Amino acid sequence: MATTTHPFRFDDGLSQRISETLQLLAATLAPQRRVVHAGETIYQAGEKFSHLYILNSGICKLLSQSADGREQVVGLKFRGDWLGFAAISQGHYVCDAVAMDTGEVWAMRYDSVMKACAAHPALMAVIHEAMSGEIMRDRDSMMSVCTLPADARVADFLRYWADSLAERGLRTDQITLRMTRAEIGNYLGITLETVSRALSKLERAALIHFTEKGRRDIAIPDVGGLEDFIQRCLGAPVSV
Amino acid sequence: MATTTHPFRFDDGLSQRISETLQLLAATLAPQRRVVHAGETIYQAGEKFSHLYILNSGICKLLSQSADGREQVVGLKFRGDWLGFAAISQGHYVCDAVAMDTGEVWAMRYDSVMKACAAHPALMAVIHEAMSGEIMRDRDSMMSVCTLPADARVADFLRYWADSLAERGLRTDQITLRMTRAEIGNYLGITLETVSRALSKLERAALIHFTEKGRRDIAIPDVGGLEDFIQRCLGAPVSV
DNA sequence: CGTCGCATTGAAGCCATTCAAGGTAGGTGG
DNA sequence: CCACCTACCTTGAATGGCTTCAATGCGACG
Incomplete structure (x- = not known):
């Protein structure tokens, strides 16, 4: 697609x-x-x-x-x-x-x-469309928080961020998360340590790369890969 | 108050x-x-x-x-x-x-x-107020799901339901939950067993009572008691 | 160079899930 | 009317994922 x-x-x-x-x-x-x-x-x-x-x-x-x-x-x-x-x-x-x-x-x-x-x-x-869109987005958040395990939530968060930039015509080959791990965790309903572990895991899986010295800048070679990762998080505990 | x-x-x-x-x-x-x-x-x-x-x-x-x-x-x-x-x-x-x-x-x-x-x-x-109110309510849900442990979420859910009825002038001394445990759990991001256990715990604490034969009808003697319960859920792991 | 905030990682513990076994209520048909 | 079935609920025991606690590392800044 x-x-x-x-x-x-x-x-x-x-x-x-x-x-x-x-x-x-x-x-x-x-x-x-x-x-x-x-x-x-x-x-x-x-x-x-x-x-x-x-x-x-x-x-x-x-x-x-x-x-x-x-x-x-x-x-x-x-x-x-x-x-x-x-x-x-x-x-x-x-x-x-x-x-x-x-x-x-x-x-x-x-x-x-x-x-x-x-x-x-x-x-x-x-204005109606904007309010409607905000309601939509809130429900997506609820869906993510209520149905995804921690790793998948972090992946979905990155996907959301990257998509938001892409939709607006901004570059997504290298994005700067402007939140601390604690803030990301708070947003996703998990602890900062879990966020950190999830990011490390995504890096080991080569789904993301940390650029620069600090670990705020992230490269996402293929956003689709994050979606596959989310599916695997869901699939594993059910089918296998 | x-x-x-x-x-x-x-x-x-x-x-x-x-x-x-x-x-x-x-x-x-x-x-x-x-x-x-x-x-x-x-x-x-x-x-x-x-x-x-x-x-x-x-x-x-x-x-x-x-x-x-x-x-x-x-x-x-x-x-x-x-x-x-x-x-x-x-x-x-x-x-x-x-x-x-x-x-x-x-x-x-x-x-x-x-x-x-x-x-x-x-x-x-x-209409703007209605859309605005829906956005507000969605955020409350996020807050509940992201910051409360399972028992407190169920208590908060009952509080929300009772308040929604009360605000509309409907009786709240006896309310009928029109959802299965599975649906409540889905809404709150927890399993049906956890919902069931939480309700049992609230009953043991005399914060709710099951009326009728089935366990769908619930009496809430004092909604404020549910809020206190939520506070205790939060306070225990922190201060004590 | 030392401090401070933030991030990573390991180990232990706990809360919620998962798995499993009944129990209850309501509906259907013999 | 009772047997049976189905859907839902409850409760216990074991597992596991996430949190908590703790130690270390890293980069920015004065």
Whole structure:
């Protein structure tokens, strides 16, 4: 199906759709642009809800905290993804949005968005699709966490990251994970040691390679290989 | 905080808001009503997306299936909840929606909804809130699955179910779980045996009681007790 | 050069799964 | 009405995967 020799796995036009969306927003809402650097906060849980955001570049994580203090990475956002949807129903932001590298976010007042939606059906469609996509993605996460063993979750995480980049036309032959092992583990519901072991195992299987000195930069020769690995994780305990 | 002697734990007006929403929909969209019985399908994965649905009564589950055949309960829906949001971004439904008891669903063509939204800002606000709420709820699930041990997940599941009923003004002194142990386990990422053991443990701790002959009907004397139980599950391995 | 944060790896222990054996309730048909 | 079947649930025992605990390594930074 996919042309595996091509450096980019998909090109279904998502990248172009994102550009069109950004143009539409620029034209109808005059968003306020802000450059963010790694570690900077875009909004914080508890703040009064006022703006929706869209990422024009960079990568960003969503951190949620339960009433009793448990912390959880509940989402990762890439170019074209919206931030702040969950706040609409609450009236205040319900998680922290933190930039993971340098990027640019566009801020739009929610009431302006609503008004613009009424006037521009295309804008409303775009927003509904974005919210719908977020719901889809959350379910994929649930599926991964609930049905996959630890090694496969890590493989699926890498696949997700690589696919997210590829869909946006970014290079995937060498990707930089902008999360610590502890954060990855938190996101996947496993410990940092298990993440580390899983990555080592994937490297031994030649499904990934660590580039550079540090072990944050990863090369994935063939994303399909990760999917095969996930299948093997599932198949082994059942059939054999 | 909560008046624990009262049979309904919350009355924040959600029930009334739902009624108002249903009235608004009835007035602006003339939805098509359909009575469903336990086991009947509202829509199926793969069908072309055309309608959004809202539950007027009854309870319903969402079943997702991955490309490689893994099945997963990805959501539970109660009165006032919408169905089909995830399909917007895909053009077709991505999971099966199955009624768990007798209820009534209202169907509305999505293109009609979009048109009505442009004309009625209140309707648009309602839909955005509903999608936002679904995103919130999905994150709560992630949090539960990723940070709680098995026993606590089951307790949290019961708490969620009871709260969902209470918010809607339904009685919670005696609730009927309309899922098998296997389905509950699937939803929580644990096995059916573990669910069974957890329920037995909660009964021994007098946090729940089985009523009737079968073990599907459960009485929860005090939902707050379940929250304390969850805290103890978390606290024990850490502090003591 | 020493410190600090992060990552890796080993060993031990535990929680959840797996495997297995009943038990219960409801439906069907003799 | 009872025997039987099926689906679901419960409980025990053993296994195993993941966590926990601990030690070491590595790179960045002052």
